[in-house]
Amino acid sequence: EPEVTQTPSHQVTQMGQEVILRCVPISNHLYFYWYRQILGQKVEFLVSFYNNEISEKSEIFDDQFSVERPDGSNFTLKIRSTKLEDSAMYFCASSEIQGNSPLHFGNGTRLTVT
Amino acid sequence: DQQVKQNSPSLSVQEGRISILNCDYTNSMFDYFLWYKKYPAEGPTFLISISSIKDKNEDGRFTVFLNKSAKHLSLHIVPSQPGDSAVYFCAAKGGTSYGKLTFGQGTILTVHP
Secondary structure (H helix, E strand, C coil): CCCCEEECCEEEECCCCCEEEEEECCCCCCEEEEEEECCCCCEEEEEEEECCEEEEECCCCCCCEEEECCCCCCEEEEECCCCHHHCEEEEEEEECCCCCCCCEECCCEEEEEC | CCCEECCCCEEEEECCCCEEEEEEECCCCEEEEEEEEECCCCCCEEEEEEECCCCEEEECCEEEEEECCCCEEEEEECCCCHHHCEEEEEEEEECCEEEEEEECCCEEEEEEC
């Protein structure tokens, strides 16, 4: 069964550094998303992306965050200057359509900011 | 954000019996609801969904019930198996925000052999 893949599985970085989290969505999916889960908290929405532009973003997704689809297969989340509170599991997801279509999630990247 | 709530942090069930996981929501604009299962160190895995035009959807051992007037949904797993032990999340989307899922806190299900 096709799946969303994320790399790396674990990323450790120092505060103030830039990180790029990578995702390969399911190949025939058109909508892409990033979510995150801080330890002990809910899974929360960051951003959705369609047709090479952001379609929706949450209040969390401030100017420190950006997303890109640099080629036909990858979807990336960049955090420009990481803060301690950015430590979380980051999940990439994709869906075929945006309406009543389930999101399929990758296994996540654990980001630890020290 | 308390729009989706799972009030039971954990549930313990004997193998072969029914597991019932509950979820409440407050946003009347939600019109599509999903259940995900999550194992440690993995991402949420989609289980089953239901549109607000229905009140029941079945897929094998999994059935989701939606009570719109009560703003309540539940997931029934029959019969429960030890491999079902995981964290279960309900999620909802709808209104003008179709790309955004709002998740509950999750319920840890343990199925004892």
